[in-house]
Amino acid sequence: MRQRGRARFGQWVNRRIPPAREITLNQRRIFIFPSRVGFFFGLCLLVMLMVAINFENNLSYALTFLLATLFLVATLHTYANLSGLTIRALRAQPTFAGQQSEFHIMVERSKQRDHYGLHIKWPQSTESLANLTEDDRVNIQLHMLVTNRGWFNPGRLLIESTYPLGLLRTWSWIDLDLHALVYPRPLASLELPGLATDTPDGAAAMVSGNDDFFGFRNYQKGDSLRQVHWKGLAKGQGMQTKQYTAYADRSVWLDWDLFAGLGTEQRLSQLCYWVLAFDSQKEEYGLRLPGLVIEPALGEKHRDRVLKALALFGKEDRPL
Amino acid sequence: MNIQQQVPRNALVWIFICLFALVAPHAARLPVWVLVVYVIAFVWRLQVHRGRWSFPGSWVKVAMTFSASLGIYLSYGTLIGLEPTVALLLTAFALKLIELSQRKDAYVLLFLGYFICVTEFLFSQDILITLLSVVNVTLVTTALVALHQPGEHQFNRGTIKLASTMLLQAVPLMLVVFFVFPRFGPLWTVPIKSHTAKTGMSDHMKPGDVASLSQSGDVAFRVKFEGEIPPKSELYWRGLVFSRLRQDVWSGLGFYEVPLSERRPSEVSTSGNPLSYSIIMEPTQQNWLYGLHYARSNSPGVMQSSDFRLFSPGPLESENMYSVNSWLSASADESLSDWRRKAETKLPPLGNLKTRELARELRSGVSSDEEFVDAILARFNVEPYVYTLRPGALSGDNQIDQFLFQSQRGFCEHFASAFVFMMRSAGVPARVVAGYQGGEINPVNKTVIVHQFDAHAWAEVWIEGKGWVRVDPTGAVSPDRIEWGLEEAMQAEGSFLAAAPLSALRFRNVPLLNMLRLRYDAITYRWQSWVVGFDRERQFDLLQRFFGGVSTQIFATILLGSWVLVLVPVAISLFRKKDTHPVSRWDKQYLIFCGRMAKLGLVRAPGETPGQFAQRAVAALPVYAKELEQITRQYNAIAYTKVDGSGGSMGEALGRFTRAVNRFKPARRRGVIDETVSS
Structure with missing residues (x-):
């Protein structure tokens, strides 16, 4: 029942304030109600009225009524503090699941007045407090913990204020249509499994060569004995094979199938880790996911493309 | 946090x-x-x-x-x-x-x-x-x-401006609610003020009481007559009646000391048009009210006692307004009950023998009570009695004897007290009345202002066929007191308001100050009658006059109507589209600078950048090259980079820029400029 009510309410808000990248607050979008302080003030007024009645004191009446009317007039002034504000979605910093995503929005003032004490936040985000007095617009960064990969929608942005008297709270929930891309949480793994020379069927991810030492891995049948790390064996570290990468063909394939036996999210997390590892070592790498192949390359753009592919694997991309 | x-x-x-x-x-x-x-x-x-x-x-x-x-x-x-x-x-x-x-x-x-x-x-x-x-x-x-x-650390004039604006916007609606909100009586009894700061008359009188009251320039009450104001010598504001003398202290009879059958005031036949007036009393914390003899009031909460005083059931905690009709020539108590005759002739069994002796002597020399009154007044007049605020203290027993035969110096209470004592010694019903006498007429609004120093005590004597007759023994000693007031009477002695050297009343001879004082008093009167004295009765009158009645619908209509009438204009003023972009503080300063330049004939062209304008200006006025360049540089720094070239905060930069603009006043050296512009 409660959930249905909430869903209904969501629909109603959606109709009233449809998502948009830029929203100017007007009477359709601003809500106002006495704040808790306002109710306390009302209680104080009641006590003052009692004093006026019991002492039959006309000026006490007058002051009580003045403050009560001030309350009424304050509704307009409180409302005006939000009215005419334009909120614009700037961008959302892509991030990894389990980290804080950074959202950038801009608040621009109306031409009519100064705006004070604007509290801006998403339900789960950090809160930002802004005044618009000297400047016409202000950029705001909000941080929010994201847990799941894919496009993250922070929900409706709450912008509220109690200026000027604190007796009333005025607010608006706006959907800025701002989505953050969330990459899988990178999961470190000691080694890249199934390392083999490039095979046509794509079983191996890494091309091994003789030029550049890369690392160790457990000896597997068929490894060249020249590459066995004998010194380590002598120290009792077990049979390990030295891995080399070839200068001639340094491209590495990060393949979905390398992590057979793991769950989807775990595979993606480990792939993500290796993407970052290769990227920081300036090694070319490519990605093979079921139904998607990204040719090996290097650079920021490539990395973002690969990470985005990981983030959205099995999920719907959102139309831009 | x-x-x-x-x-x-x-x-x-x-x-x-x-x-x-x-x-x-x-x-x-x-x-x-x-x-x-x-x-x-x-x-x-x-x-x-x-x-x-x-x-x-x-x-x-x-x-x-x-x-x-x-x-x-x-x-x-x-x-x-x-x-x-x-x-x-x-x-x-x-x-x-x-x-x-x-x-x-x-x-x-x-x-x-x-x-x-x-x-x-x-x-x-x-x-x-x-x-x-x-x-x-x-x-x-x-x-x-x-x-x-939040974050406003500079003193901001806008804050108080907004607060005042909102309060001003609230005032009209507050007034409507004030006049319309139903007034009902107290819901429960409230803590009242402690009676430490009583001013005015007290419920008993001993020699010296009224004289000390006369040192105060405070207002006791204000009176507005509907017609002509009677002469001052007729303005005897009765407040208290003292019928009992005990150990040289006069006091009134308590409510329960009067037998049940005597508590209702006897009927007084009135004829002719009454004197109508309304009185606004300052709070006294006491419950007696003042009025001219013979007073009746229709105001709620005003009651009449058997000795024809007006009083309120509760003490006056705040300003109180009531209206009175008085018939000055009506005779009260034409016949006297036995109980009252006894009460009004009672004297302590002992003491003041010389006074008693004198009274009996004087009474036996005349044929009627009225002549007896005249004989005593004549004695006060002829013998060297002095009316003074500094009578010197009397002590011990037989104080009336001491006053009459030794000191012969006294204030009104001494004369009234001695007079009533002599009357009663001869068996004539008499009593002391305390109140105020006279008052100051405010020409601004034709009200009578009665001050504490107008406090007075006189006597009432019961005369067969006439009822209670007012006799003022003070008038026999100092006619000035009755005709002109205390200030005139005390002119020689210089003791008027001697304890209040700064009282505005002492500057009555400075016309400007006096005019201001009277104007302020007139405003106070209006304030008290309209705001402080606004009660259910007045509210009813007001609503009747403007809306033809009182009903819930009318209340609701007035309230809602006034909400709309007040809130709509406020909303319009708040949300009116202002086409002009608000001018920033630095732009404002720069425009001031441009205005000064325009006065010299150098008008900034539309679209001309500050830099271009400065170049042109320097060429025309090389004398000011340094200032012009400085101002332009500072403006550009603030307006375009929003940082100050020399580091430091925006506020400081703005301050420097403002000062530079303010210092730049080229018009003062017109001669130089005329030359340079024309060349």
Whole structure:
């Protein structure tokens, strides 16, 4: 029942304030109600009225009524503090699941007045407090913990204020249509499994060569004995094979199938880790996911493309 | 601490101002230590703000609260009653300031501030107090606004401007609610003021009482006559009737001392048109009211006693307005009951034998009571009696003997008392009446202002066939007192308001000051009759006159109608589209600069950048090259890079720029400029 009510309410808000990248607050979008302080003030007024009645004191009446009317007039002034504000979605910093995503929005003032004490936040985000007095617009960064990969929608942005008297709270929930891309949480793994020379069927991810030492891995049948790390064996570290990468063909394939036996999210997390590892070592790498192949390359753009592919694997991309 | 819960520095400054502004009107009523608490609270909180001291711990707070309550109890002897309660509130206000750290503390503090403004009115509804309260309410509201301007650390004039604007917008609607809101009686009995600060007459009279009252220039009441104002010598404002003498103290008969059958005033036949007037009395904490003989009132809450006084059932805690009809020539108590005759001739069994002797002697020499009165008055007139505010103290027994035969110096109460004593010694019913005599006529609004120094005591004698007749023995000694008032009568002695050297009344001979005083008094009268004296009756009249009746529908219509009438214009003024882009502070300064240049004939062309304009200006006025370049450089730095070239904050840069513009006043050296422009 409660959930249905909430869903209904969501629909109603959606109709009233449809998502948009830029929203100017007007009477359709601003809500106002006495704040808790306002109710306390009302209680104080009641006590003052009692004093006026019991002492039959006309000026006490007058002051009580003045403050009560001030309350009424304050509704307009409180409302005006939000009215005419334009909120614009700037961008959302892509991030990894389990980290804080950074959202950038801009608040621009109306031409009519100064705006004070604007509290801006998403339900789960950090809160930002802004005044618009000297400047016409202000950029705001909000941080929010994201847990799941894919496009993250922070929900409706709450912008509220109690200026000027604190007796009333005025607010608006706006959907800025701002989505953050969330990459899988990178999961470190000691080694890249199934390392083999490039095979046509794509079983191996890494091309091994003789030029550049890369690392160790457990000896597997068929490894060249020249590459066995004998010194380590002598120290009792077990049979390990030295891995080399070839200068001639340094491209590495990060393949979905390398992590057979793991769950989807775990595979993606480990792939993500290796993407970052290769990227920081300036090694070319490519990605093979079921139904998607990204040719090996290097650079920021490539990395973002690969990470985005990981983030959205099995999920719907959102139309831009 | 969450930033939104902090109290901005700006708000703290306003709260400090509120602290002292709120206590100021109460200060005179408070024990001195409460004011010391205020100073301590201020210093403490200031030091906390500066990081020198810390907030009090919870034990310290408990100790402070407890000792404050104890202090109030010790100072007032009780915690119940209006004064101790208000003192407690005010102390709580100061203590709350010490622990003010978060916004929610500030709300409590400021709402308490509003409440303190309300309590001030319970003591006085004077115009000046009202004006002071308006200022205080504005200050509290300003602090409330400043509380919601986070990060504003500069003093901001806009804060008080917004607070005043909102209050002004609230005033029209407040007035409507004030006049329309139904007035009903008290819901329960409330703590009343302690009767320590009584002014005016007291319920008994001993020699010296009235004379000390005459040292006060306070207003006792104001009277507005519907027709002509009678001559001053007729204005005997009866307040108290003293029928009993006991140990040289005259006092009235208590309500229950009068037998049931005598409590109702006897019928008085009235003829002719009465004198109609209304009186607004200042609060006295007593319950008697004043009126001219013979007075009747239709105002609610005004009652008449068997000795034809007017009184109110409860003490007058605040200004009280009532209207009276008086028939000056009506005779009261044409026949006297036995009980009353006995009560009004009763004397102590012993004492003042010489006076009794004298009375009997004088009575036996005349044939009627009226002649007897004349004989005594003649004696007062012929013998060397002196009417004086400094009669010297009488002591011991036989005070009337001492006065009549030895000192022969006295104020009105001495003469009235001696006169009534002599009357009663001869068996003539007589009593002392206390009240006020005369008054000052305010030419501005034709009201009679009766001051405390108009306090007077005279006598009433019962004469067969005439009833109670007023006799004023003072008039026989000092006719000036009755004709002109106390000031004239005391001119030679110089004792008029000797204890109040700064009273405005002492400057009545300075025409300008006197005019101001009377004008202010006229405003006070209007204030009291319209605002302070507004009650159910007046409300009914008002609604009847404007809306033809009183009903729930009419109340609702008026309220809703006025909401719309007030809120719509406010909304329009708030949301009206302003086409012009608001001019920033630096643009404003630059425009001032351009204005000054325009006066010299150098008008900035549309689209011309400040740099281009400066080049052109320097070419025309090479004398000012340095200033022109400096101003332009500073403007560009602020407006385009929003940072100052020399480092430092935006505010500082703006300040420097403003000063540079202000210093630049080329028009003063016109000669130089004319030359350069024309060349």
